[in-house]
Amino acid sequence: MKIAKIEDLHCDAGWRDFSFLKITTDDGLVGWSEYNEGYGSAGLTAVIRRMAQGLIGQDPRPVERIMSTIYAITRQAPGGMNQQAMAAIENALIDIKAKALGIPVCELFGGPVRDRLPLYWSHCGSYRFRNAEVMGVEPVRSLDDLVKLGRHVKERGFKALKTNIFRFDLDPPNMYQPGFGRSPGGPELNADGAVLAAISDGLAAFRQGAGPDMGILLDTNFNFKTEGYIKVARACEPYNLFWLEIDSYDPEGLRLIRDRASMPIASCESLFGRRQFRPYFENRSIDVSIIDVPWNGLAESLKIASMAEAYEINxxxxxxYGHMSTLMSAHLCAAMPNFRIMEIDIDDVPWKDDLVTHPPVIQNGELIVPTRPGWGADINEEAVRAHPPKNPHP
Structure with a gap:
C-alpha cells in the first residue's frame, strides 16, 4: 500500500470555514482528518501541503515512523502551525491504518475503555449573538434568553453546559473577548466591576434555567491576567461551577489561581505536545487537562493523557470544530482511562450533518462511540462542494 494522492477540502460553516485533509492510497483507501485555519492559524493549508509532499509513494501504515521523521525535520521550529500540520497528517494516516485493519481507531490503542461519552454543550449562547439567523435559532439578547436556553439544554438531556462571558451592556450585546482583540478591555486585560458583574449575572441566569443539577462550566479564555482570574474565581463561587476554564502560558501563575479558587481549574487547550504540557503537570496547575486532537494528533494526544495520568489528572x-473532529476526539475519549467529559458544539449551521457520511449519535447527552472502521465516518465531498468556503484555497 502506497500513498497516491493528498488533497485538502474546505467549506463554508457559517461564521468560519471547515477544512479537511484527504489522503488516498493506491488501493483506494481514504484517510480523513479535520483541521482549522482560524484560531490564529491562517496559512495552515500551505504548511500542510509543503509538509505532505514528500509522503507520496510511502506506505501510510507505519505512522509513528513517519511522524518521528517529520518531527525531526521541524525540530528547530516546534509547535505552532508546524505541529498543527503534523497533526492533520497524523490523524489522516491513523484513519487509513484502522480502515486497512477493518477496526475503529480506538482499537489501535488498546480498545475502548467506554462506549458512551458524557458531553457538555459548549459555547452555550455564545454563537447566538451574531449567528442565530444562519443557525435557525432564537438570538440571545437578554439574561431572560439565557434562562430559557439553560432550560432548553436540560430538556435536551444534557447534564453539563459551557458558556462564555457575555456583556449585555455593550451595543450590540456580545461575547467579551479582549484576549483575542475582539472587544474592549485589551491589551491590559483587567477584571473590572462591570465584567465581574456580567459574569455573575450570566451564571445566575443559566443556573436559574438549567437547575441545580446542571454542570456549568465557564470559559474565560485569555481574557485576564493572573490577578484578574483570581477575582473571576471569587465571583463564580456562588454558582457551583463544574470547572473554571482558563488559558495561561504561565504554569506557576495558574497554580496560584488554582490554590485560591474554590472550583476545579481546567486549562491547556492551546498547548502543543508533551513538552509544553509537562510544566503544568509538574506544578499541579490544573485539575483537568484539555487536549486539542486536531492540533496535537491522536497519537500524541494519548501520550499527553498518559503523562497526565501519572499526576492523577483527568x-x-x-x-x-465540525463532526469529523468530534469523531476524532471521541476516539481519544474512548481510549484514554483518565477521561473527564467531552466538549461538543450543538449550535451550528444546518448543513453540518450533511458534511459527513455518519454524523455522531447523541443519546440523552452522551455520544455513542462509533464502531465502524477508522473514525466511523467519511467526508461527504458533494456536500462540501455545495458550500464553497469563504476563504478560497487556490
Whole structure:
C-alpha cells in the first residue's frame, strides 16, 4: 500500500470555514482528518501541503515512523502551525491504518475503555449573538434568553453546559473577548466591576434555567491576567461551577489561581505536545487537562493523557470544530482511562450533518462511540462542494 494522492477540502460553516485533509492510497483507501485555519492559524493549508509532499509513494501504515521523521525535520521550529500540520497528517494516516485493519481507531490503542461519552454543550449562547439567523435559532439578547436556553439544554438531556462571558451592556450585546482583540478591555486585560458583574449575572441566569443539577462550566479564555482570574474565581463561587476554564502560558501563575479558587481549574487547550504540557503537570496547575486532537494528533494526544495520568489528572478534548473532529476526539475519549467529559458544539449551521457520511449519535447527552472502521465516518465531498468556503484555497 502506497500513498497516491493528498488533497485538502474546505467549506463554508457559517461564521468560519471547515477544512479537511484527504489522503488516498493506491488501493483506494481514504484517510480523513479535520483541521482549522482560524484560531490564529491562517496559512495552515500551505504548511500542510509543503509538509505532505514528500509522503507520496510511502506506505501510510507505519505512522509513528513517519511522524518521528517529520518531527525531526521541524525540530528547530516546534509547535505552532508546524505541529498543527503534523497533526492533520497524523490523524489522516491513523484513519487509513484502522480502515486497512477493518477496526475503529480506538482499537489501535488498546480498545475502548467506554462506549458512551458524557458531553457538555459548549459555547452555550455564545454563537447566538451574531449567528442565530444562519443557525435557525432564537438570538440571545437578554439574561431572560439565557434562562430559557439553560432550560432548553436540560430538556435536551444534557447534564453539563459551557458558556462564555457575555456583556449585555455593550451595543450590540456580545461575547467579551479582549484576549483575542475582539472587544474592549485589551491589551491590559483587567477584571473590572462591570465584567465581574456580567459574569455573575450570566451564571445566575443559566443556573436559574438549567437547575441545580446542571454542570456549568465557564470559559474565560485569555481574557485576564493572573490577578484578574483570581477575582473571576471569587465571583463564580456562588454558582457551583463544574470547572473554571482558563488559558495561561504561565504554569506557576495558574497554580496560584488554582490554590485560591474554590472550583476545579481546567486549562491547556492551546498547548502543543508533551513538552509544553509537562510544566503544568509538574506544578499541579490544573485539575483537568484539555487536549486539542486536531492540533496535537491522536497519537500524541494519548501520550499527553498518559503523562497526565501519572499526576492523577483527568483529560478532556478541545472540540469546537465540525463532526469529523468530534469523531476524532471521541476516539481519544474512548481510549484514554483518565477521561473527564467531552466538549461538543450543538449550535451550528444546518448543513453540518450533511458534511459527513455518519454524523455522531447523541443519546440523552452522551455520544455513542462509533464502531465502524477508522473514525466511523467519511467526508461527504458533494456536500462540501455545495458550500464553497469563504476563504478560497487556490
Amino acid at each position: 483529560c478532556a478534548p478541545h472540540n469546537f
